[in-house]
Amino acid sequence: xxxxxxxxxxxxxxxxxxxxxxxxxxxxxxxxxxxxxxxxxxxxxxxxxxxxxxxxxxxxxxxxxxxxxxxxxxxxxxxxxxxxxxxxxxxxxxxxxxxxxxxxxxxxxxxxxxxxxxxxxxxxxxxxxxxxxxxxxxxxxxxxxxxxxxxxxxxxxxxxxxxxxxxxxxxxxxxxxxxxxxxxxxxxxxxxxxxxxxxxxxxxxxxxxxxxxxxxxxxxxxxxxxxxxxxxxxxxxxxxxxxxxxxxxxxxxxxxxxxxxxxxxxxxxxxxxxxxxxxxxxxxxxxxxxxxxxxxxxxxxxxxxxxxxxxxxxxxxxxxxxxxxxxxxxxxxxxxxxxxxxxx
Amino acid sequence: xxxxxxxxxxxxxxxxxxxxxxxxxxxxxxxxxxxxxxxxxxxxxxxxxxxxxxxxxxxxxxxxxxxxxxxxxxxxxxxxxxxxxxxxxxxxxxxxxxxxxxxxxxxxxxxxxxxxxxxxxxxxxxxxxxxxxxxxxxxxxxxxxxxxxxxxxxxxxxxxxxxxxxxxxxxxxxxxxxxxxxxxxxxxxxxxxxxxxxxxxxxxxxxxxxxxxxxxxxxxxxxxxxxxxxxxxxxxxxxxxxxxxxxxxxxxxxxxxxxxxxxxxxxxxxxxxxxxxxxxxxxxxxxxxxxxxxxxxxxxxxxxxxxxxxxxxxxx
Numbered sequence: 001x002x003x004x005x006x007x008x009x010x011x012x013x014x015x016x017x018x019x020x021x022x023x024x025x026x027x028x029x030x031x032x033x034x035x036x037x038x039x040x041x042x043x044x045x046x047x048x049x050x051x052x053x054x055x056x057x058x059x060x061x062x063x064x065x066x067x068x069x070x071x072x073x074x075x076x077x078x079x080x081x082x083x084x085x086x087x088x089x090x091x092x093x094x095x096x097x098x099x100x101x102x103x104x105x106x107x108x109x110x111x112x113x114x115x116x117x118x119x120x121x122x123x124x125x126x127x128x129x130x131x132x133x134x135x136x137x138x139x140x141x142x143x144x145x146x147x148x149x150x151x152x153x154x155x156x157x158x159x160x161x162x163x164x165x166x167x168x169x170x171x172x173x174x175x176x177x178x179x180x181x182x183x184x185x186x187x188x189x190x191x192x193x194x195x196x197x198x199x200x201x202x203x204x205x206x207x208x209x210x211x212x213x214x215x216x217x218x219x220x221x222x223x224x225x226x227x228x229x230x231x232x233x234x235x236x237x238x239x240x241x242x243x244x245x246x247x248x249x250x251x252x253x254x255x256x257x258x259x260x261x262x263x264x265x266x267x268x269x270x271x272x273x274x275x276x277x278x279x280x281x282x283x284x285x286x287x288x289x290x291x292x293x294x295x296x297x298x299x300x301x302x303x304x305x306x307x308x309x310x311x312x313x314x315x316x317x318x319x320x321x322x323x324x325x326x327x328x329x330x331x332x333x334x335x336x337x338x339x340x341x342x343x344x
Numbered sequence: 345x346x347x348x349x350x351x352x353x354x355x356x357x358x359x360x361x362x363x364x365x366x367x368x369x370x371x372x373x374x375x376x377x378x379x380x381x382x383x384x385x386x387x388x389x390x391x392x393x394x395x396x397x398x399x400x401x402x403x404x405x406x407x408x409x410x411x412x413x414x415x416x417x418x419x420x421x422x423x424x425x426x427x428x429x430x431x432x433x434x435x436x437x438x439x440x441x442x443x444x445x446x447x448x449x450x451x452x453x454x455x456x457x458x459x460x461x462x463x464x465x466x467x468x469x470x471x472x473x474x475x476x477x478x479x480x481x482x483x484x485x486x487x488x489x490x491x492x493x494x495x496x497x498x499x500x501x502x503x504x505x506x507x508x509x510x511x512x513x514x515x516x517x518x519x520x521x522x523x524x525x526x527x528x529x530x531x532x533x534x535x536x537x538x539x540x541x542x543x544x545x546x547x548x549x550x551x552x553x554x555x556x557x558x559x560x561x562x563x564x565x566x567x568x569x570x571x572x573x574x575x576x577x578x579x580x581x582x583x584x585x586x587x588x589x590x591x592x593x594x595x596x597x598x599x600x601x602x603x604x605x606x607x608x609x610x611x612x613x614x615x616x617x618x619x620x621x622x623x624x625x626x627x628x629x630x631x632x633x634x635x636x637x638x639x640x641x642x643x644x645x646x647x648x649x650x651x652x653x654x655x656x657x658x659x660x
Contacts, residue, residue, distance in 0.1 A: 056562055062469070082567070090564035097562075102555035105574055106655055116573075117563045152654045168563070 005175050005208045006032040006055070006093075010068035011078070013047075013054050017063070020281040024050040026232045027068075029306075032176060032208040037199075039211045039223035039240075041255065045277050047232040048212045052178045054078070055210075056095055057085040072176065091121045094169040096198075098181040100161035104153040111137070111149025114168045121172055136167040140197055159190035163197060170201050177202055178210045183218065195222055216259050220244060225314075228252050231278050231288035234306055238315035248309065248317035250293045250338055253330045257337025264335070271337055287318065294338065295321060295329050348643075356639040363635040367628050368410050377622055383425045400425075417629060426623045434614055435629060441511055442610035444521065445603065446594045449529040453536040454587065458580070460537065461544030465579075466571060468549055476541065483538025492531040492605040499527060509607035528606045532599055536590065540583060547579035554578075581652050588645030589638065596634025 013025040025047045032038050040048040053059045055070050055077055070077040072092060077085065097103040105113060114133035115126060122129075130149065137145035140163040153161055162182060169177060179198060183191040199222055202209045211222060219226055219240065226243040228236040228251065236249040247253055254273035260266075275292035278284050284291065286301040293300070297320070304318040319326065332339050371377055380397040381388070388396075397403050401412055416422040420432045460480070464473045500508045506527050512520040551557060552575050560570045597603075600612030607613075611630065618626035650656045 058558055058561060086564050086566055088564070089562055095562045097555060097559060099555065103559045105556040105560070107577060107653055116565070120564045120569075154655050165559075 003034045004031050005034055006070065006072050006210075008051075008055070008068070008070045011051065011054065011070060012065075012067035013050050013059060014065045015063050016065070017281075022280045023283055024232050024280060025054070026283070027306075028229070028232075028234050029068075030227055030234070030237065032210060034175070034208055035203070035206045036224045037202070037209040037211055037222050038225045038227060039213060039219040040227045040229060041213060041216065041219055042229035043214065043277055045280070046229040047280075048229050049180055050232075051229070052095070052180055052210055052212055055176075055178065056089055056093060057082070087121070090117055090169075090174070091172045092174055093176040093178065094172070094174040095178040095180060096162070096165050096169050096182045099185045100158065100165050101153060101185075103165060104161060106153060109150050109152060110156070110164045114149075114164065114171055117168045118171050132171065133167070136171055137164065140164075140167045140170075140201070141193075142167075158186050159193060162186060162190075162194050166194070166197055166201065170205065170207075173205045174207060176208045176210065178212070180212045181214070184213070184215070191218070198222070216255060228255070231283060232280055233288055233318065234316075235289065235319075236317040237306070238312075238317075242312070242315045246310075246315070247330065247336065248315065248323070248326055249289075249319050250295055250321075250330075251289050253336050254292075254338035257335065257339075261335075271339075273338055287320075295325075352639065352643045356636065359635050359639055360632050363631050364414060364628060365410070367631045368406075368413065368624070371622070371624050372406055374622070379425055379622070379624065382622065413625065413628065417625075417632075422625045422629065424618065424623050424625045426618070426621045431625045431629050434626070435611060435633065438609055438611045438614055440514075441608055442595065442597060442599065442603070442612060444511075444514060444525060445528055445532070445599055445608060445610060446591070448525070449532040450536075450587075450591055450594070452529055453533040453540065456533070457537045457540035457544060458576075461541035461548065462571070462576060464541065464545040465548035465552070465575070466567075468545070473545075477545070480538040480542045483534045484542075485538075486534065488531060488535060488601045489605065491534060492528070492602050495527045495531055496605060509605075511608045511610075524606075525608075528599075528602050528608060531602045531605070532594075540586075543583060543586065544579055547582055548575050551575050551578045577652075581649060584648050584652070585642075585645045588641040588648075592637040592641035593634060595637045597630055598634070 008031070009029050011025055011028045012023070015022045015024055028047070028051055030038065040051065042048050050059060054066065055072075057077065057080070060082075066078050068078060072088065075084070075088075077088070077093075080088075104110065108116075111130050111133045114136060115129035118124070118129045118132055119126070124132075134145045134149050137149060142148055142160055142163055148156075148160075153164070156164065165182070177198075182198070183194050186194060195218065198209070198211075209222075211218070213219060223240045225239050226237070227234055228243070228249065230251050236243065236247065236252050238246075238248075243252060244256070247256060251273070257271050258273060260270060273292060278288055278291065286303050287293070287296070288303075290296045290300045299320045302320075304320050306316050306318050308314070308316050309319075310323055321329070330336050380393050380400065380402050383400070384393045384396050401409055404412075413422070417432070420430070422431045423429065424431050424434070460476055464476045467473045496509070500506045507520075507524050510524055512524050514521040557570060557574055560574045565573070597610070597612040597615045599610070600616040602608070603610045603612040604616050611633070614626055615630040617623070618630070
């Protein structure tokens, strides 16, 4: 909980599309240290995937524009040349993708795919790389690895495929591991296994993990710190305890409130945040959550800066409400949520 | 696998049968068709025509004629009406010429199309890509007779860089054999290069957006490695099927315009003459010959596809 691996400062990602300039990510800053797991949560379209893919340089295209920096071991990834990035990808920073059946090459044996990752950065023979691949497959819990390494992705179950991806990503012991919704395509029982696998392996190598998800249950399980994103901006940032027990932003209240609770009486309707996320082509002036926030007031026309408003300097949020108001508004009948005129 | 072969063999037989019936039937329907008169010649008397009609069996019912023709074909005795040559033997002698024309042209066009298609896909949207695609469409749009005649006129007649038509056997002089075939190879290749490079470009642009290509990049592979190992391989697979069909029809004589313009004594030239003369036997044999290759190559390309894509397995 020490060496800072990754420092992202004021990251901005804009895409030029037929409908105009889409500001997918605006002014995102955060850090990732050795051995810590940072979760990025938000709805679809909040900019979380674009943020992490930009760290790997995977969003570079003729239509994309970037601003800000992302320093890995002091080297800026955003401005780095393609050659520089190719040397870093897979070796210093690696990624696990969401849907393993489409993320793995359908015409290549899985052992060979893992070996390809190794040989991309190390000069060893195909046979030696394959041996290491088999060993890695064993380590991530794939039984009978030697035989299964000759299999193709479509011959594996979803959980096994994801283990292959994990083996591939961790093969060169990267300092930073990015997991982009790795369990979304899997069923819940397998999800728990995969999370354990990721947690265990990253602890062994003391890597820093960035975990993108929309599932707060997963966040509670594995995260040390949490970043909440909305409409391309960071709206809250803090430790996992901060976010779950003392959330400061109405959007976070909405997210927490929409999780169905097994330990309480079921509500008549599943609570959801009313409205739609805003278009990122013409982002609204002021606070992006304002149109959907029942507690918005006139100051919200001005964009709140992401700043700590509590004594704890590590807990930041983008909301003009005073901490005392927030504490009052966020709970109804002991439940955290986003309801109109709460705690009257 | 044996189930696959059995099924394909049965469908081959059925297809050959259907082809022969259809082609034969077409000539029944053509109004001005009078083979006896055609064989007898312009100034023949009615008696001569009647004699010929009886000799060749043109007075018999259509299905009897069909039966006789098929029997003659399969015993290798079928004679064409125009020059009285044994059709099967003509095909056998002419096939090497067509092979000499088609096989090197196919190799040439596939290599060039893959290179150009790859360049286009990698630089999609840029000036080079647009230029290549315009050239490709032009290549596809030029009628072969125009291209062949133009090449012949410019490079053989005007500039005398190349010989003025004719074929030299490979056995007697390999250098001359190739020399005489260069313009014909170009005539065939231009159209196919245009077509296949566009198809490859389209496939590659689709594949490049797929998730596994993103994973390949995330591994730190160079742009070139990503393209050749992942994008290209997946883009070429559908082309295998297209190529199989294309090649099969060419072996059957589809390059008849080129053979005629350059006076190459191949199957296509023979078929073209037969069509011009409404000479049924060579047309029948030619149609069945092509059908045979089509079935063979379609089965082969299915097998190759299954070899390339492990998700596909041949089922009986």
